[in-house]
Amino acid sequence: MLLQLQHISKSFGGVTALRDVSLHIEAGEVHALCGENGAGKSTLMNILSGNQQPTSSKILMHQQPVIISNPIQAHALGIAIVHQEKSLAEGLSIAENIFPGRQPVNKWGLINYTLLNKRVIALLNRIQLFNLPPRTLVKELSSAQQQMVEIAKALSCNPRILILDEPTAVVSGKETELLFSIIKTLKEENVTVIYISHRLREIFSISDKVTVLKDGRYQGTKITSETNTNELIKLMVGRDIQQLPANHSRLASTALKVEKLCGPGFENISLSVNKGEIVGLAGLVGAGRTEIAKSIFGAAKLYSGKIFINNKQITITNTANSIKQGISYIPEDRKSQGAFLEMSVAENIIAAKMPAANKNNLFSCSRMLAISETYKTKLNIVTPNVKQPVKLLSGGNQQKTVIAKWLLADTDILIADEPTQGVDVGARFEIYQLLLEEAARGKSILLISSELPELLLLCDTIHVVHKGRLTKSFPKEDATEEKIMQAAAAD
Amino acid sequence: MKHRLQDRTFTLSLTIIGIVILFSAIYPALFPTFDNLRQVLLNLSIETIVAVGMMLLMIGGDFDLSVGSVVAFAGGLCAWLMYFQNVNVFSAVSLGLLASLLIGFINGIFVAYIGINPLIQTLAMMGIVRGLALMVSGSGIQGLPYWFNAIGQGILMGLQMPVWYMIITVSIFSFLFSRTVFFRRYYYIGSNQKAAMLSGIAVKKMRLYGFMLASLLAGAAGIILSSRLGAAMSTSGEGMELRVITGVILGGASLQGGTGKIIGAFLGIVFMGLVSNIMTIARISGYWQQIILGIILIAAICIDLILKKEGDAAYKNKNTKYNV
Numbered sequence: 091m092l093l094q095l096q097h098i099s100k101s102f103g104g105v106t107a108l109r110d111v112s113l114h115i116e117a118g119e120v121h122a123l124c125g126e127n128g129a130g131k132s133t134l135m136n137i138l139s140g141n142q143q144p145t146s147s148k149i150l151m152h153q154q155p156v157i158i159s160n161p162i163q164a165h166a167l168g169i170a171i172v173h174q175e176k177s178l179a180e181g182l183s184i185a186e187n188i189f190p191g192r193q194p195v196n197k198w199g200l201i202n203y204t205l206l207n208k209r210v211i212a213l214l215n216r217i218q219l220f221n222l223p224p225r226t227l228v229k230e231l232s233s234a235q236q237q238m239v240e241i242a243k244a245l246s247c248n249p250r251i252l253i254l255d256e257p258t259a260v261v262s263g264k265e266t267e268l269l270f271s272i273i274k275t276l277k278e279e280n281v282t283v284i285y286i287s288h289r290l291r292e293i294f295s296i297s298d299k300v301t302v303l304k305d306g307r308y309q310g311t312k313i314t315s316e317t318n319t320n321e322l323i324k325l326m327v328g329r330d331i332q333q334l335p336a337n338h339s340r341l342a343s344t345a346l347k348v349e350k351l352c353g354p355g356f357e358n359i360s361l362s363v364n365k366g367e368i369v370g371l372a373g374l375v376g377a378g379r380t381e382i383a384k385s386i387f388g389a390a391k392l393y394s395g396k397i398f399i400n401n402k403q404i405t406i407t408n409t410a411n412s413i414k415q416g417i418s419y420i421p422e423d424r425k426s427q428g429a430f431l432e433m434s435v436a437e438n439i440i441a442a443k444m445p446a447a448n449k450n451n452l453f454s455c456s457r458m459l460a461i462s463e464t465y466k467t468k469l470n471i472v473t474p475n476v477k478q479p480v481k482l483l484s485g486g487n488q489q490k491t492v493i494a495k496w497l498l499a500d501t502d503i504l505i506a507d508e509p510t511q512g513v514d515v516g517a518r519f520e521i522y523q524l525l526l527e528e529a530a531r532g533k534s535i536l537l538i539s540s541e542l543p544e545l546l547l548l549c550d551t552i553h554v555v556h557k558g559r560l561t562k563s564f565p566k567e568d569a570t571e572e573k574i575m576q577a578a579a580a581d
Numbered sequence: 582m583k584h585r586l587q588d589r590t591f592t593l594s595l596t597i598i599g600i601v602i603l604f605s606a607i608y609p610a611l612f613p614t615f616d617n618l619r620q621v622l623l624n625l626s627i628e629t630i631v632a633v634g635m636m637l638l639m640i641g642g643d644f645d646l647s648v649g650s651v652v653a654f655a656g657g658l659c660a661w662l663m664y665f666q667n668v669n670v671f672s673a674v675s676l677g678l679l680a681s682l683l684i685g686f687i688n689g690i691f692v693a694y695i696g697i698n699p700l701i702q703t704l705a706m707m708g709i710v711r712g713l714a715l716m717v718s719g720s721g722i723q724g725l726p727y728w729f730n731a732i733g734q735g736i737l738m739g740l741q742m743p744v745w746y747m748i749i750t751v752s753i754f755s756f757l758f759s760r761t762v763f764f765r766r767y768y769y770i771g772s773n774q775k776a777a778m779l780s781g782i783a784v785k786k787m788r789l790y791g792f793m794l795a796s797l798l799a800g801a802a803g804i805i806l807s808s809r810l811g812a813a814m815s816t817s818g819e820g821m822e823l824r825v826i827t828g829v830i831l832g833g834a835s836l837q838g839g840t841g842k843i844i845g846a847f848l849g850i851v852f853m854g855l856v857s858n859i860m861t862i863a864r865i866s867g868y869w870q871q872i873i874l875g876i877i878l879i880a881a882i883c884i885d886l887i888l889k890k891e892g893d894a895a896y897k898n899k900n901t902k903y904n905v
Contacts, residue, residue, distance in 0.1 A: 430772040
């Protein structure tokens, strides 16, 4: 038994994040840790890596009790963590990021760059990043490559236990495969990997064992090959997920049509969305899907092309204009683009349609609160009060607030860019339901997603974007994950 | 109660009331007299008008270092037009306001549309406009027309006109910020510029307007100042930008933007004015006044951070069951 965590409890102020969690980890296994947002996964791993102090705990390594009171002690015990948030200095080189503050020095105490580069190249090869000069600046790398550099940074102290916290949050498809093959190599080298994720598909394809947490409590550990999705979801959510409503009906008239759109990162895009239809855009991160959406919405440049709404050609100059023409856009990154985190739920909901709160042409706070209360109920946004700042809500409720903003704006066309990113399972299904309801009301939805099951579940038509072009289209009946993946990752 | 304690306008009002009561007891003959308080208000009226503009900018996440120079230039330009060019009072004041609007326009274009950092743009503009102020008013212009001086020297109901201008400015902008969609947009822009743009707010245009309004208010303050003094001086408003930013931050704004109320600008400046008035009465040297104001600023921000952390923790505590 490599590692035993026994009776770990942690509370912040009066809030209990972990209640008496015990966990056993064997050497050389890939141990997945799953649970909804706020279940305590990250807290548990922060305790193990010395970033946070438990309220009470007992940690045994090789049956010997150990104390981990700061990250340095964790390093000494061979525990390294790759955090969910990026921790790289973008303006520095790969090499300097991997060895921050502990670059090898020569006898004069100056940095020995030859040795540094040699070590970095060895590490990069270990994670299968070949032909990447160590001097490359981190900001020039793709986000998947940056993720790999984070892993290399963790590996640089030769850990026996490597913790990966939601490593696939920013990468897609092919890069996930690469990550998995790295994890397999590490496993062969007898490194234990603790893999935090709420993507069940990944857990099934990489882990040996899986432990589920819920509300800071230990729900159980299963051998991955002996369990199934439903059992895990039940453990995570504590109830069965209800089935989605039956199909919405798609109408014949076209609501949105774009012809030969060209812009930065994409060219020659033609597609149309009917009333009551959900059209999906699949593709890898960086394929140009977000850019297409943003330029239809007027938030990014368009070099050429035509946009028609209800068969009438329109010109879109800015976002205010496109909302007026009937287009909404739920952006991909909730924290940086979607929500006003410091502002209240009510102010967030009203943001795209502030005049709705006017009484006699004057902004009325009580009116705003009343409107947002109705949307709070409608979307089941869990907050004691719509005056609460959005930053205090859970990820799923933040996203529902952003969606409420656009439901209030009530445009005919809704573009949703990764609407369920960083959202827990429960809220995810509520969002699916909302999108289906909107479609059933005759709205047209353009859905961008990196989660293929999501696209297959919701969309009537799925287009694949590959290197800025629409390469394939599948009607719902024809689409399978394999076909889409093949088209998205083709060379 | 915790919630109210996080509201700077509330805590600052309490502090001001506390100070007034305390020092009325300590200096009953000097401090709580109508004459003294009237003088305090008069002294801070010009800075408050500038501070309203600064608050407006800082709610939207910007700030302007050139306002002090604009104060000197607008007053100087008016005086120069009237004294050397025989322009009538109305036209001179209009041109002075127009010139300050133009300065704000240039700031706004370079910051919002071209993308220069506001610190750099307005720092450069601070120097440029100070130079212009020196050009128009040189070593000072005295002997301005009667009607011009009447703008700032009149008295209404026992209070000098600048105090009234201040009250009017603060009231109008407080109303606008709480009751109009147009001005409420600044909170969204200051809170998250990208999200504001994606919510259909014309961020660039709004920022441009912000700089223009802040500069216009500074110009108006400068004209009122030279009218009150009956003279234009190229050194007036020196260092005012930093005093105003201090007051506005004390009043609840933050450099990140998204927070603050117009009334907070007034309260912040009033607080600073009271502190310096009391120190003058107590015969504390001017050097100490600056030291003490600096300490107060840091202390206020620290208290704020602590209250905020406790507030967030209390919220999370109350609602753990929701945070699934």
